[in-house]
Amino acid sequence: MSDRWSRLLGVLKAFSQGFRERAVDTIEKELSEMEGSFALLLYSSLVGLPSPPPLVGLSLLPYMEREISIMLAKSRHLDDIWALWADLADL
Amino acid sequence: MRRVFFLLGKGGVGKTTSAASLALNLSRKGFSVFWASIDPAHNLWDVLGMEEEGGVKRVEGRLWAQEVDLEAYIRRFLGETTQRMKELYRHLQILNLEGMLDVLRYSPGMEESALLFALKEILEVHGDKDYLVIDTPPTGLTLKIFSLPFSILLWIDQLKKWRERILDRRAVVRSIKGEKALGEGVACEKGEDSIYRELERQEREAGVMAELLRDGDRVANILVMNQDRLSFMESQRIKVFLERMEIPIHLILLNKFGLVRGREGVEEGRVRETFSPVPVRVLPFVEGALGKEELLLLGRDWVEELV
Numbered sequence: 051m052s053d054r055w056s057r058l059l060g061v062l063k064a065f066s067q068g069f070r071e072r073a074v075d076t077i078e079k080e081l082s083e084m085e086g087s088f089a090l091l092l093y094s095s096l097v098g099l100p101s102p103p104p105l106v107g108l109s110l111l112p113y114m115e116r117e118i119s120i121m122l123a124k125s126r127h128l129d130d131i132w133a134l135w136a137d138l139a140d141l
Numbered sequence: 142m143r144r145v146f147f148l149l150g151k152g153g154v155g156k157t158t159s160a161a162s163l164a165l166n167l168s169r170k171g172f173s174v175f176w177a178s179i180d181p182a183h184n185l186w187d188v189l190g191m192e193e194e195g196g197v198k199r200v201e202g203r204l205w206a207q208e209v210d211l212e213a214y215i216r217r218f219l220g221e222t223t224q225r226m227k228e229l230y231r232h233l234q235i236l237n238l239e240g241m242l243d244v245l246r247y248s249p250g251m252e253e254s255a256l257l258f259a260l261k262e263i264l265e266v267h268g269d270k271d272y273l274v275i276d277t278p279p280t281g282l283t284l285k286i287f288s289l290p291f292s293i294l295l296w297i298d299q300l301k302k303w304r305e306r307i308l309d310r311r312a313v314v315r316s317i318k319g320e321k322a323l324g325e326g327v328a329c330e331k332g333e334d335s336i337y338r339e340l341e342r343q344e345r346e347a348g349v350m351a352e353l354l355r356d357g358d359r360v361a362n363i364l365v366m367n368q369d370r371l372s373f374m375e376s377q378r379i380k381v382f383l384e385r386m387e388i389p390i391h392l393i394l395l396n397k398f399g400l401v402r403g404r405e406g407v408e409e410g411r412v413r414e415t416f417s418p419v420p421v422r423v424l425p426f427v428e429g430a431l432g433k434e435e436l437l438l439l440g441r442d443w444v445e446e447l448v
Contacts, residue, residue, distance in 0.1 A: 070317060074313070074314055074317045074318060077310050077313055077314055078314055080310060081307065081310040081311060081314060084303070084306060084307050084310065085307055087303075088300075088303055088304065088307060091300070091303065092300070095248070095249070102292075102293070102296035102297075102300070103250055103253075103254055103289055103292055103293055103296065104245075104248050104249075104250045104251050104254050105218075105254040105257065105258070105289070105293065105343070106293055106296055106297065106300070106340075106343055108218070108219070108222045108245070108254075109222070109339055109342075109343055110336055110339055110340070111222060111226060112222065112225040112226045112228075112229045113229065113335040113336045113339060114336070115229070116324075116327065117336075
């Protein structure tokens with residue numbers, strides 16, 4: 051009996067872990083989108099969109115390494131947008 | 142510091158002459174005065190009939206003056222940014238950051254950003270004087286400088302909210318996947334995040350400027366205009382723009398009065414009616430260059446009201 055219970059517990063734990071990882075995957079993807087968009091928002095004048103006053107963008111520029119890297123990586127993969135969607139949908 | 146005077150108006154209406162008159166009169170009353178021109182096409186020294194010089198120069202007694210070198214401020218502002226980038230992006234040493242300066246210098250909005258930077262510095266460095274007299278560039282650029290702190294505050298408000306959402310999600314990922322999930326040095330708290338801290342710093346600085354511009358006790362905006370129709374119409378636009386930003390006008394100087402006659406001229410009564418309840422003072426047109434004594438005479442009646 052106890053063996054059955056421990057096996058059931060193991061299965062439940064595995065499910066729980068799976069759900070947690072799945073949820074975190076989604077949050078991580080959302081986070082990466084938000085970080086890339088944050089850079090795009092600050093330096094959107096580069097692509098012809100309204101941007102904040104240069105005083106703000108330039109003062110933040112020294113600290114924006116991570117966000118700019120994400121933005122550039124995203125723009126590099128823009129031609130493979132279906133792969134990104136497939137990844138998001140876990141296909 | 143008792144007060145900051147900004148002289149605003151269309152190009153050529155006599156802002157620098159009125160600023161000279163104000164600065165000289167205040168100085169002769171025994172106050173310490175710093176007079177600065179933030180107009181990129183300034184002629185402060187020309188009005189005084191003095192040799193053009195860089196930096197701060199004593200005009201007489203307790204009156205100091207300076208023509209702000211816009212290019213130098215842009216270079217300094219960009220220089221500080223590139224220096225910080227060099228320190229933080231060590232692996233990008235190969236990148237030609239100096240070359241970036243030439244490109245960034247011509248970015249839209251750089252001029253007003255540098256002038257706001259200059260204005261902040263003038264207020265800090267010369268805050269020990271009794272009065273600051275700031276001669277501004279013609280309308281368009283001045284209104285951009287005045288609206289910049291408010292526009293910065295609006296942007297920062299949104300950027301901070303965006304940043305907070307990023308930090309929240311980072312914290313969730315880290316709490317589930319462990320310390321190393323996001324990589325080293327990636328902040329999850331507002332206090333640790335350099336970007337959030339910089340946004341807060343910018344917000345504080347812009348807030349101080351915005352508050353100052355709206356404070357009628359510490360700042361007096363003097364709108365200089367002429368009788369001609371174009372100057373009158375532009376002054377009306379300045380009034381509307383400043384009202385929208387809740388920045389008060391303290392005094393109207395109807396300068397070069399009597400120069401324009403006939404249908405092109407706007408009657409004094411119409412000016413008073415349009416700008417009521419702001420007081421209007423009339424300064425007669427005087428031909429030729431004015432010496433110090435004439436400049437003093439020009440401000441004799443209205444400067445008294447400002448101190």
